[in-house]
Amino acid sequence: MTFALQLPLTPPAPDAWIVDPDTVPEARRELIPRYGDKRWSVLALTQNPTVADDFIYWSWFPEPFREPMRHAAFCLINYPVTMGFVFQHGAPMRSKLSSGRIYKTVHHWSMFAQWLADRGIMQLAAVTQEDLAEFASYLGKTRSLARNTAQSHLIALSRLHHFGVRFLPVPQQLVEPPWLTEGVDDYLPAASSKGENGYEPISPATMGPLLVWALRFVEDFAGDILNGIEEHRSLSAAARALQRRAQPGEAAAFSAYLEALTASGEPIPVALGEQWGKNAIPGVYLAAKTGTPVNTVYNVLKNSRWRHYMQANPGPCLLETPVTATLGGQPWHEPFEFASFPTLFKHLVTACFIVLAYLTGMRPAEVLALESGCCPEPEGPQDGAGKHLIYGRQFKGAKDEDGNHLSAGVIREAPWVAIPQVVTAVRVLERFVGDDEMLFAAVKHDARTVNVRAGRSLSLATISNRVEGFIDWVNDYAEGRGRDSEVISADELGRVGIARFRRTLAWHIARRPGGLVALAVQYGHMRTLVSEGYGARSRGGIHDLMDFETARSVAEHLSDVHEALQDGNGVSGPAARRLIHSAAQGHERFGGMVTTVRQARSLLADPTLNVFENKRAYLICNYDRSKALCHPSRSGKSETPSLDRCRSTCANIARTDSHAGQMREEAARLKAQATSAVVPQPIADRMRERAEALNALASQHHTERITIEKGSG
Template identity: 55%
Template sequence: MTELTAAGWDQGLVFTPPPVDYPVFDPAEVREQAKALAPRYGDPVWPFHVISKNPSSTGDAMHWNRFPDGLREQFRHAAWALARFPLDEVYQVRHGSAMRTRLSASRRFKTVNEWLKFALWMDRRGIGKIGAVTVDDLLDYDRYLVKEQGLARSTCTSLLVGLSRLHAYSSKFLPKEHRLIEPPWVEEGLDDYLPAASALGENSTAPITPETMGGLLIWAMRFVELFADDILAAWNERERLLERVRTAEARPAGEVTKEPLRRYLDQLIAEGRPLPRMASADVTGLKWDVGGATTFIAGLTGTPRATVISVLRAPRFRSYAAANPGPCLLGTPVKGMLDGRPWHQDITFTEVVTLMRHLVTSCFVIISYLTGMRVGEVLGLEVGCCPDPQGPPEAPKRFLIRGREFKGARDEDGNHLSDGVVREAGWVAIPQVVTAIRLLESIAGEGLLFDALVHDVRSPEQRSGRSLSTSTMANRIEYFVKWVNNYVAANGRVGETIEREEGERLAPLRFRRTLAWHIARRPGGLVALAVQYGHMRTIVSAGYASRSRDGIHHLLDLETARTVAEHLSDVHEALEEGQGVSGPAARRLIASAKGQHERFGGIVATTRQAKALLADPTLNVFENKKAYLTCNWDRSKALCEIGRAKSDVPSLDRCQSSCANIARTDRHAEQLAAESASLRQQADSGLLPEPIADRLRAKAETFDELVTRHRADRITLADREEQ
């Protein structure tokens, strides 16, 4: 075209880049709150987050100075086409589901970032134009990613698909010398160009250990249930003081008086009280700074901060403050009790900011972990998302959380919807979650529960309409753990630290996997709310049941299947070594152990394998470590089924000794004998009241009888083969 018009650019009809002041994104795509941040073509930085309607989206921005000088404008032109125009459906048909006609904001940014990696590789090879790249160059780049870089299969897939997209966009929107040749994997498929397949993704995310998750959840619940009222009262007092400062500083200069400030300072000196100023660090590692003290004094006296600074420069006050520094005590009473004692001394003006941040973090931990929601789904929740259930007062209350899901949210054409879709089935909330939500609602007032402008007032022009980000929450969890462990050490609360995993961050992305792990294995006593895990399987699964694509359902299946496979593998190994099994289901257990070994070998790596294992009724075997037995689950014979809703797993907290599903191994018998000896030792110590000692002896006798019965009835592989 000889005439370059805005209409031509808007329709993608020209092969030249637009003017430097031309909008990068379609103005209709840009969030209302981010209009002022929308980039122009020539800008050195393009913030992609301005077109994302996901409130928890990260602040993705492309800095063009990272591209090599000779290639920068070629890739900028391609990136502008990617940002502006959808691909024709013919490309999607040819390239498959990976080639969407229009990408999400984050995926567009990631694609340009993938092009950056390719551009840097081209520059090292001395290739100055995209159109000069040959098929051999592309094959070399593929080998570089797979062999030299050793990247994971999923990462290589993303990078190669990114080049397929560069080919598609450059062929349609760029001049000939800047068009990428068609990569060979477009025609032949990706598989031959990728590393060997392995089980990756969310299923391979390491769960958080019981010791760590237990401590984290216990302290989060303490903040929400025991400390929250004190923190909120102190926060409100701080806000009252700040409002007094704002009011004082809004008055005309002629109306400002120093008298209230002088009277306050004179009274402090007369009574010998400390003057709020910089002081030593408290148990959290926080320091009272001069600026905070200035604001605090200004709020107490209704005086502008500049006036406070001016008056405090007087030699009389400077010398007194140096000799008598003190904290900025808000004076709000501390009513929360921890083990019969106040959990904290007087809260200070500066410290309450940290405590408030930890309170919000605690709410996030509780909601995220105890619902199984994805991080973005939690951060996207709004005030009013969990209404009180309707119905007669005597009816059981079942709270449901209504919100949006973002993963896999697509329109009718298969394109990503950045603002997500309203979830058809609500997440079921247990009381602890409801309490955390109500607390956040009281703080936020309206809008998002984790609104960035409410919980972090930095850069308001960029954060309007957005929530705290995933990375921010991950950092806040780390700070929360540090505060708790400092608090525990300072207050002599031995054994209450949050244990840290060496080299592992407590990333909130790990919570879903951890919840599934704990529900499947239910480590009694090591994690707060352990008694509820048996019920939470039904609760959480029911909350996700209407949408099979929700990963928590798959994670529950995967963890349950892994638990079963590991246990049956241990049983098989013990039987091979000549050990025995007793109980009504002994022969079934032996057969199950053999069947699992032949089919899975103790390893369940994928959700497909998990479903196959759980679908086999002969492999539904669950160990009850507290009762020292194994349940060979058969619903028709299960005594734990009586009086409860039907379930796909046994209720291990209701095991009965007469159940036909029970089997015991030699290891269980050894554990029973050891526990019996321990009970007798306690009973004979003389340290317990006689009624308690008698109960312990009776329990020990019951254990002894079970051991005797096991030894009399046990069968081995050899016994089974003889019959």
């Protein structure tokens, strides 16, 4: 059936397509719903490979509103809003929406329709501006929605009004919302943290071992797992090739195979484990191993003789792939078992995602959309001085020439810098997928969704759940092998998810000396290359997040110092007076809290507030580039100190009473350790020297410390 644009006020026929098939890629045309369907899939409206399988269910709507809002949704999908409407709402408004935003808009309409029905209002034309104002209050005060979410609801109603006036009969038109003429601010809850800054970093106790285990999978275990999955695929393919009617003699041949097992007392391979039931028949495995059709395997094993023998003598379905990698000097895994092996491969894919998402700073959708060949071998200095680069798509902010969202995304102008561990993760995935395929293609990594996710990646929800499954597997594995110290601790804020990786990376880069990703340093690999790569290619990357976390750290240090001074503590060092002044100014302006990128930029732009704590050296750097000894030339453009190159004679150094206390504690620990009989004498001597130096610095601090009068600013 061809698609024809309907006249205003006239809804389409029930069997009409909801969108012109010629505007949809051929692979997705079968997903286009009919106008009268009970549910509409939005998958045909997007080319983003990561979108969820969302459906608009018309049962959401009370009956009086169902058909008017179905017609409005059709108009929302097919017609842009007028430019006057766009200008009325300002820069955030788009003339046409993405599939995800269409889904949310119609969902917002259903919530509004139910709210009306609960109040006995059964027609859109009966809604007054006072009703809309009451609904806006309901969103904030009763539903306690965040400001951005409440605004999304109000914009959805603005669109409903707009399309009603243009395309719907008068009884189905919504009155003009009051916020279109009066401004939306008075109808919204108070502002709060938004965007990526609203996600809390993953705790170090969780992120540390999670990254270590992900890297173990990618760097150490991947070879074994990839070899095993190739054997698994080969066996599965052999079994599929035998899906035919049994040939004469095949049942007898399989029975002879079983006779040979019983004669030698060998077990019959079965699918072991609670998830398979008690001694389930592994039809695919036995079919591939014996060349017998699967149906014949099942039929023969139904014989009571073999069934009883199988129950009494069960054996594993082992792959021939050897386990070559080790952990702690022992094979990292027992021989691989056929039925459970796909789960192990799934965890390898998840580990690759964790490495890519955390160590590049990509957004989850950007990782999932990467394609084979995205990380070519560097050709020379023009590709980042020999560094590997990753070329991929970005979806956030991808717009066409009219400012509308491009669901397919756009190629990112500045590629991501890839450190060696990231390159390894890409190469692992490339071994499994074909050329020009997505690294996380659903048809390769999720057999359940082959028919509905062709040409698409694993969904965001699926990979998020797999991260939690990876953590559970690792913890069971570690506890089962007596490696309790390597268990991934539960994060106090709940699920790790996938959206928190970018924020966590920025947090660690901003808060570790020298911009190191400290969690990876403990694994012995990465150093300043990470932050250098981001600094050089910040456009569209995580530069704002890094600034945000750096500013939060600075604001917290300043406020802590200010409060300590108010409590009678002192500060020493060449930069002591500057630190006291900076702490007072920073505390007055920010109160120890930075909640927006704008605040972060304001703080970092003020040279008097450039305060960075170096916990390893027990000091605070009140950074002044012209005096910094960590940058000897002092002619560069570094806006932050290199805290891994602190010099004791630097004019930017200041210490607090807390630092002095920490130095004495460390000195006492070193002295106690030096007395141990197992410590070699030269090392013990160095420990005592270090302890004496720390005690001397602590004594110097108490001699030279400066305090302020209690209550002064």
